[in-house]
Amino acid sequence: MTGADTAQVVLRLDRITKRFGALTANDAVSLDLRRGEVVALLGENGAGKTTLMNILFGQYTADEGQVMVMGQALPPGNPRAALEAGVGMVHQHFTLADNLTVLENVTLGTEPLWRWRSDRAAARAKIAKLSADFHLAVDPDARVGSLTVGERQRVEILKALYREARILILDEPTAVLTPQETDDLFTTLREAVTKGLSIVFISHKLHEVMDIAHRVVILRHGKVVAEMATTDTDRHALAAAMVGSTVSAPRVAPGVPGKALLHLEAVGTPDRGSAPGLKSVTVSLRAGQITGLAGVSGNGQAALADLIAGLSTPAMGQINLDGQALATWSPRAAVEHGIARIPEDRHKTGTIADFSLTENAILESYHKPPMSRAGWMSWSQAEAETQAIIKGYDVRCPGPDTRIRLLSGGNMQKLILGRVLEANPRIILANQPVRGLDIGAVNYVHEQLLKARDRGAAVLLISEDLDEIMALSDVIHVMSEGRLSPEFARGTMTPAELGVWMAGHGFDEGLAHAS
């Protein structure tokens, strides 16, 4: 493993610098990758990892510095050149066309556009061989839109291997995988290394980095702050280097559960395309308790979130609030009943990009006094309220009239948090609340959720990050294909055991799932 020191340098990033306006995303970053090595690029959200890889892959052009592949300088800003030099990228958000088959997605762009016919047979054979060699089982004629997340990632990797990549870059590949699927991925990666490929593995998950990488390069605020072999270090040292100080996860005192504020009884909703609906879900959200929902995205979390948020109604079963069945249900009704909703995607659903902070802050309250009376808006009240949120939730911004699209992700999330928590909600639906945020913002959001819990609110935390779920939740459910597992109290399950449920096995073994 460490004979890599004398191996050939296949990739060299030499003092790469990239600026976006006033922000320096990469600051003189240098990095070497040797043949047969797995280098992990570690850093929290916003450290500059994805920007760096986008430069490598040609989506962006560096302002300074150069990229050398196999000793040859790579023409900047040219994805085609990167591909031809043997750089293959597995993106965090899959770059696949749902309406096309696996074969079509893999061969897209691999033949000259002026060619009259596609050579399907040769492509098929090549894909079959790669599937076998690298343990990437997939049906070439399946429509990508119908594949699971794990299968789609396999297609993404096949795309790179099909183009004979010698260097594989994987951007947060395990964010959407179950523990078992992660093991399968690592098997594939180790196989690739024995075949001479070199890998850059971007992640913020320390235990995975320790598991798969030979060396770790740590980025903070766009600069390389540390570089070490994994044999010489441990998770704590890595975490410290990532954040710049010793960080201890906040001690989470257990919550004191009260009565059930929201209760779903055998609720069912229809499937929507490839997104499964709820299958006879029974669950209670209790006051003063954080209920964590673990599971890979696409297993029904969206259906559950939409239901509680008021966007859908149950086709079967009932929703009870405070012990009473609901007559009508809508997003507005949910807000009226004291449910705070933090949506999964703050850009798409949480905020309106070209509205000011004030206009965003009153999205849920504009129709009632004091924001408006009899249809007439009171902008002074709205601005006052917004100023209160800005102060109270540390939203860094030029002012309440700024268009929210100019704020960072963390500050946007803080505004959303302020908007929903100011109303002193009894129930909080937090859907991927810290996705894409830097560690400062992550801790802040977690603190607010814990405070709300201690005030007696019932919190439902939906997250792909098992670590987050396990750290914060008082009780954990796992969601798989629309089914809900039984409740697991804090400290009673290991990640591997939860992983079994995430993969759907706990349900198959006929374990009871009444709540």
Place this chain on the structure above:
Amino acid sequence: MDILDILLSASFWAAAIRIASPLIFATLGELICERAGVLNLGIEGIMVAGAFAGWMAVYSGLGLWPGVAVAMAVGMGFGAVHSLLTVPFGLSQHVVGLGVTLLATSSTYYAYRLALPEVTSPPKITAFQPWEIPLLSDIPLIGPALFSQTPLTYLAFILVGVVSLVLYRTPLGLALRAAGENPAAVAAQGLSVTGLRMGAVIVGSGLMAVGGAFLTMSAFDSFFFEMVNGRGWICIALVVFGAWKPGKALLGAVLFAAFDALQIRVQQTPLGADIPYQIFLMTPYVLSILALIVMSRRAEVPAALMVAFNKGER
């Protein structure tokens, strides 16, 4: 003559195919644009421009086929304007499309007035003549209907096959379909989304213009204002009706044209004489709206239609 007689007459079906021809060109053109992810509302104006350009070229002394080429070039020019504004700059496809329709239409009328300032009745050219295919045109009913059309009609039908082939069997067609579904997938494979989309809009606009030219060079032999009369908008409905597939779009165009041919003939029947002619003229537009409602499921809309692609958007 009652309706059954009409439906069984060869002249009816010949008329239907003839009426369908400009629709086929324009619908294929719009389909190509939308498959790549761009809605082209310039279609109405581009058809007008194509109708005039082709006719004018022949009136000025060029041959018929060079005239068609001129029409196509003019359409491609307007397509270039449209795609430049909507693809790299990502401007609203609705607004730009309507602007292009206005620009193309008014430029055409201006050019017409400049070229022919004193005419009261539109001058004629020698248009495409029907080209009977030997043997096939002698088959009863379908012979005169399908095989005694002008060369432009045959071209339209051939193009349906060509577009289908390119779209589903070539690397270019694959790239186009991917661009309309997930442009990020295209960019990740080293292809240029901008190039593909602009190319699609330019080529598609060329076809739309040829559709317009059919009116002045094949169906009729002169150009007059209000000649396109909403056909462009109907073609947008036909693309939806055909679920963005060339074969189905052809079917839709022929079906629609058959209804149009039918309403013209029914006006002549005793039944038709009692109904105001405006009702008949309304039927194509009402039908198009009904077609849209029927296909409103829209399960197969290209997912990235009308979504601008910003490289590396932060």
Place this chain on the structure above:
Amino acid sequence: MRLEPIANPSLARSTLPPALAIAATVVVASLLAMLAGANPFAVLGLILKGAAGSQFAVLETLNRATPLIFTGLAVAVAFRARLWNIGAEAQLYAGALMTVVLGTGALQWPAAALLPMLVLVAMLAGAVVLLVPALLKVRFGVDEVVTTLLFNFIFLLFISLLLEGPLKDPMGMGWPKSERLIAEARLPRIVEGLRLHWGFALALIAAALVWVVQRRTTLGYEMRAVGLNREAARFAGIPVNAVLIKTALLSGGLAALAGFSEVAGVKGSLTLDLSPGFGYTGIIVAMLALLNPLGVIAAALFVAGIFVGADSMSRAVGVPTYLADIMLATALLLMVLAILLTRFRVVRE
């Protein structure tokens, strides 16, 4: 090429691109004038003179602007909510139709009662006409661009049918034309002796009211939210479908007022050529005004001026009037580009 948002645009950045857009439009017009064999300066000068060079010209421009303010407002209101109302033409005729149905003698009321009634009924008619495509969109997801467009053709044929049938003026000498409005149904002149009718004042009031609704009412807030991000609006609890329907009713009603104004203020009866495309021109007005209701007034005056000026210029030197349409189309396309460039920087990547 990549677009990067600019946080604090400088004054130059905010004013230069639109100014260049207008300059480019003038250049295009000049080139086209030269193509027609005319002197471009003379042509432009005649357009300006014809638009505002005399009392007659100014009044003509104001008259021409009146229906454009109404249709411009109709389109601006709809487009703000991302409701693509291309059917203002049909809604205009619907308003004109109801004006004629009730105003040619069916209601023998004094003007103070009859005129408001006609306004109300006209607005209702326009609202209903846009309601159908709006419902199709909300219920069935049918794109309203094509349905509203096709409706224009259908409705115009419907008007033609009525004008040749039940609404036909028995003393019209065979032309398809409705009866004349009674005196009480006519919009009076604002100032005695000047050819400017109350429709213009009504248009200004309408623009002011729309501005108030958009900036200060909850409905205006909802319309803007729905137009900018429908999903986020729905998530927050805004009743999106209800907002779209209300927008459609308002937009259709405004467009219909253009028809009312033309019939009651100018023509006195309904004919097929009542509108030379006011509904479509309203789109240009709305876009040039950046969908701002007060901006619509300025844009409508500008557009009307170009048309009126071009008419007068054409009579003088014979350059076809379509020059005006080309100028406006060019201005529209260049202006949307210019607006983008005031907010985004082009970066070479």
